[in-house]
Amino acid sequence: MVPDRLLLEEPLRQQIDQLCATAHACYARGWVPATSGNFSVRWGSRIYITPTGLDKGTLTPDDLLEIDLDGAVLGGNGKPSAETSLHTVIYRDRAHARAILHVHTIWNTLLSGKFAESGKVTLRGYELLKGLSGVATHEHTERVPIIENTQDYASLAEKLKVVLQAHGETHGVLLSRHGLYTWGESVAEARRHLEALEFLFEVEGRQLFGHS
Amino acid sequence: MVPDRLLLEEPLRQQIDQLCATAHACYARGWVPATSGNFSVRWGSRIYITPTGLDKGTLTPDDLLEIDLDGAVLGGNGKPSAETSLHTVIYRDRAHARAILHVHTIWNTLLSGKFAESGKVTLRGYELLKGLSGVATHEHTERVPIIENTQDYASLAEKLKVVLQAHGETHGVLLSRHGLYTWGESVAEARRHLEALEFLFEVEGRQLFGHS
Amino acid sequence: MVPDRLLLEEPLRQQIDQLCATAHACYARGWVPATSGNFSVRWGSRIYITPTGLDKGTLTPDDLLEIDLDGAVLGGNGKPSAETSLHTVIYRDRAHARAILHVHTIWNTLLSGKFAESGKVTLRGYELLKGLSGVATHEHTERVPIIENTQDYASLAEKLKVVLQAHGETHGVLLSRHGLYTWGESVAEARRHLEALEFLFEVEGRQLFGHS
Amino acid sequence: MVPDRLLLEEPLRQQIDQLCATAHACYARGWVPATSGNFSVRWGSRIYITPTGLDKGTLTPDDLLEIDLDGAVLGGNGKPSAETSLHTVIYRDRAHARAILHVHTIWNTLLSGKFAESGKVTLRGYELLKGLSGVATHEHTERVPIIENTQDYASLAEKLKVVLQAHGETHGVLLSRHGLYTWGESVAEARRHLEALEFLFEVEGRQLFGHS
Numbered sequence: 001m002v003p004d005r006l007l008l009e010e011p012l013r014q015q016i017d018q019l020c021a022t023a024h025a026c027y028a029r030g031w032v033p034a035t036s037g038n039f040s041v042r043w044g045s046r047i048y049i050t051p052t053g054l055d056k057g058t059l060t061p062d063d064l065l066e067i068d069l070d071g072a073v074l075g076g077n078g079k080p081s082a083e084t085s086l087h088t089v090i091y092r093d094r095a096h097a098r099a100i101l102h103v104h105t106i107w108n109t110l111l112s113g114k115f116a117e118s119g120k121v122t123l124r125g126y127e128l129l130k131g132l133s134g135v136a137t138h139e140h141t142e143r144v145p146i147i148e149n150t151q152d153y154a155s156l157a158e159k160l161k162v163v164l165q166a167h168g169e170t171h172g173v174l175l176s177r178h179g180l181y182t183w184g185e186s187v188a189e190a191r192r193h194l195e196a197l198e199f200l201f202e203v204e205g206r207q208l209f210g211h212s
Numbered sequence: 213m214v215p216d217r218l219l220l221e222e223p224l225r226q227q228i229d230q231l232c233a234t235a236h237a238c239y240a241r242g243w244v245p246a247t248s249g250n251f252s253v254r255w256g257s258r259i260y261i262t263p264t265g266l267d268k269g270t271l272t273p274d275d276l277l278e279i280d281l282d283g284a285v286l287g288g289n290g291k292p293s294a295e296t297s298l299h300t301v302i303y304r305d306r307a308h309a310r311a312i313l314h315v316h317t318i319w320n321t322l323l324s325g326k327f328a329e330s331g332k333v334t335l336r337g338y339e340l341l342k343g344l345s346g347v348a349t350h351e352h353t354e355r356v357p358i359i360e361n362t363q364d365y366a367s368l369a370e371k372l373k374v375v376l377q378a379h380g381e382t383h384g385v386l387l388s389r390h391g392l393y394t395w396g397e398s399v400a401e402a403r404r405h406l407e408a409l410e411f412l413f414e415v416e417g418r419q420l421f422g423h424s
Numbered sequence: 425m426v427p428d429r430l431l432l433e434e435p436l437r438q439q440i441d442q443l444c445a446t447a448h449a450c451y452a453r454g455w456v457p458a459t460s461g462n463f464s465v466r467w468g469s470r471i472y473i474t475p476t477g478l479d480k481g482t483l484t485p486d487d488l489l490e491i492d493l494d495g496a497v498l499g500g501n502g503k504p505s506a507e508t509s510l511h512t513v514i515y516r517d518r519a520h521a522r523a524i525l526h527v528h529t530i531w532n533t534l535l536s537g538k539f540a541e542s543g544k545v546t547l548r549g550y551e552l553l554k555g556l557s558g559v560a561t562h563e564h565t566e567r568v569p570i571i572e573n574t575q576d577y578a579s580l581a582e583k584l585k586v587v588l589q590a591h592g593e594t595h596g597v598l599l600s601r602h603g604l605y606t607w608g609e610s611v612a613e614a615r616r617h618l619e620a621l622e623f624l625f626e627v628e629g630r631q632l633f634g635h636s
Numbered sequence: 637m638v639p640d641r642l643l644l645e646e647p648l649r650q651q652i653d654q655l656c657a658t659a660h661a662c663y664a665r666g667w668v669p670a671t672s673g674n675f676s677v678r679w680g681s682r683i684y685i686t687p688t689g690l691d692k693g694t695l696t697p698d699d700l701l702e703i704d705l706d707g708a709v710l711g712g713n714g715k716p717s718a719e720t721s722l723h724t725v726i727y728r729d730r731a732h733a734r735a736i737l738h739v740h741t742i743w744n745t746l747l748s749g750k751f752a753e754s755g756k757v758t759l760r761g762y763e764l765l766k767g768l769s770g771v772a773t774h775e776h777t778e779r780v781p782i783i784e785n786t787q788d789y790a791s792l793a794e795k796l797k798v799v800l801q802a803h804g805e806t807h808g809v810l811l812s813r814h815g816l817y818t819w820g821e822s823v824a825e826a827r828r829h830l831e832a833l834e835f836l837f838e839v840e841g842r843q844l845f846g847h848s
Contacts, residue, residue, distance in 0.1 A: 178764075199245045199316070419633060551785055
């Protein structure tokens with residue numbers, strides 16, 4: 001990672017340490033299997049992001065790439081992930097976002113597949129919705145939009161931008177049979193959103209896939 | 213936490229240490245996702261309780277608030293949870309209770325939702341019911357009352373009081389699509405009740421949600 | 425534990441250490457919730473067994489009771505479990521058994537309930553059956569007998585004796601909606617039987633409880 | 637293990653260390669219960685492989701056997717597994733393979749049983765397929781062949797050879813109600829294949845076994 005980590009501001013170093021700890025926790029839960037998933041923090045106009053092909057269970061600060069908001073690599077040794085552009089789109093559209101977490105879980109894969117045509121997963125009536133920033137009641141309805149998965153990342157980035165603008169209140173976006181993107185003002189907030197959304201996906205999923 | 217932890221009686225310090233260990237174990241099992249849940253111990257007329265918004269996987273004794281049985285804060289730095297009043301209601305109605313655990317799990321969310329209208333989850337015929345204090349046979353019927361979830365905590369505290377008095381023998385209370393409250397004469401007993409009830413919720417849930 | 429642990433033979437000390445490690449592993453998997461389950465090793469005519477009411481996640485050698493084959497306590501400080509007599513029945517009927525493991529799991533609770541009337545769980549066609557001592561092919565049929573649960577332990581011990589004699593080849597016995605007893609010539613073999621049977625219960629259970 | 641481990645080349649030592657770490661991780665996830673499963677790395681014409689009957693949760697480099705591509709034992713103290721010949725068949729047919737992982741999981745047991753007659757599990761449309769080497773799109777169709785399980789290992793090795801040649805593009809082979817074999821150019825790649833395939837088996841399985 002460039003510049004020398006010891007030269008980074010202390011609050012940024014703490015965010016980066018929390019990002020690594022979050023990556024390890026996600027790996028332990030089976031949420032980033034087979035080197036999937038990616039994670040980043042933003043600091044001003046700089047982004048620190050996981051490179052492609054890395055086992056997230058072993059992520060260290062030195063593995064991160066430093067990029068700018070256009071995705072240009074400023075430092076670090078790995079190769080950027082094809083999904084780097086999705087991070088920059090989110091940071092541009094969600095000005096308050098300082099951290100982004102992207103995971104592949106059993107339940108987000110199942111739900112994003114089942115509801116791919118309807119274009120969203122709807123979560124309503126659960127106390128745990130209050131784990132989402134700004135949500136004060138279980139009566140809240142969270143609509144998590146689903147974008148059809150594609151390997152055309154330029155097109156995907158474009159669609160993500162449109163979806164983010166059309167759903168200004170959502171705390172996450174699903175890619176069908178692919179995974180979840182969520183974010184927050186800090187790694188801690190992004191992780192809270194991740195845990196809340198994945199919990200609710202499992203609750204919904206067990207009702208849907210357990211019934212005929 | 214105030215007063216200085218080193219001035220606390222040794223048995224209370226042990227209860228507090230066990231409360232923190234229990235919180236960490238609950239986090240590891242996914243039972244307090246997204247900073248949800250709350251935990252407390254009572255010592256005479258003082259209560260030591262988790263503040264709002266804390267990741268329970270990182271709870272330390274210093275994070276706890278000291279409050280009295282009316283919920284007034286006596287010491288500590290965090291902000292009390294909106295659910296603090298539910299703890300004080302339980303400690304007042306269950307004179308023997310020294311510890312309260314509140315968790316959000318997949319299975320207590322599913323069951324408290326499915327049986328919300330009937331107002332209770334009924335557990336019967338399982339050996340593990342003997343994990344509940346005073347229960348000596350699997351032929352015991354445990355009726356865990358369900359209170360409809362609301363953000364009106366004053367009203368919720370009132371309903372909880374009524375439910376506790378109407379169900380003098382229950383070892384726990386569910387809030388619909390929200391979570392479980394359970395308690396015990398010690399942290400160890402409360403944890404035993406928690407493990408027994410959550411095990412039985414999962415056993416029931418797998419029968420209910422696996423069938424059409 | 426009496427006599428002083430340092431005076432025990434080294435092979436017995438190793439068995440006891442493995443028993444404790446197995447208990448911790450079972451706790452971590454949720455197989456002995458709420459202080460349930462019990463574990464023992466036999467050494468000649470002496471049995472070292474967990475006392476009642478102990479959290480198996482914290483078991484140490486010093487917690488074990490020393491008893492004889494009639495269940496009389498020879499040493500140790502805890503109170504014997506009501507199920508101690510089931511251990512002595514097994515050790516008497518299975519002369520080669522040196523270790524017994526008893527656990528309460530989600531899947532053994534579900535299957536022992538579902539098949540309580542038929543009196544057995546039948547496992548057939550799985551490679552993992554070869555994890556059971558003496559089984560050399562997946563074409564083996566393992567019939568795990570189910571005894572109706574009761575709190576009359578004298579009667580239960582009597583029934584267990586009859587069942588063990590009638591099913592000379594079984595590697596375990598289920599108590600309905602209660603749990604599994606399995607054993608082996610060593611702690612390692614008993615643990616292998618436990619892991620094989622519980623794996624197969626889950627495989628069967630997911631087929632049975634997932635279908636309508 | 638012979639020759640003395642300290643005399644092995646450093647890259648081989650690293651592969652062996654990663655193999656042991658992978659075995660421990662598989663044990664922790666319940667993927668090699670009851671001493672099942674086996675693991676190997678190939679280095680030139682030598683293979684380092686787990687012996688029969690070993691608890692994979694405790695595997696150390698010293699436990700490995702050194703064999704040649706005909707399965708003849710060159711060094712080490714344990715007894716070769718009956719499935720050793722399946723490893724040599726894979727290394728001969730897949731010239732690039734440097735590591736082989738064989739596991740017994742709940743979901744590979746369920747799927748290999750359900751689709752035994754059709755002879756394959758088909759995976760299509762999932763982003764995680766890109767965890768498989770050479771797969772660049774979720775639109776890829778992975779057909780994992782299923783061989784009927786048997787205890788005649790000579791016949792099984794023969795069938796495996798035929799299946800590998802007929803399915804030059806598959807990343808794994810299933811044995812019905814037995815388990816998965818997967819491989820890679822390194823332990824890391826084999827582990828990536830394992831995590832990707834098992835994730836997808838679970839996703840498929842939860843759809844199939846949750847519906848009537």
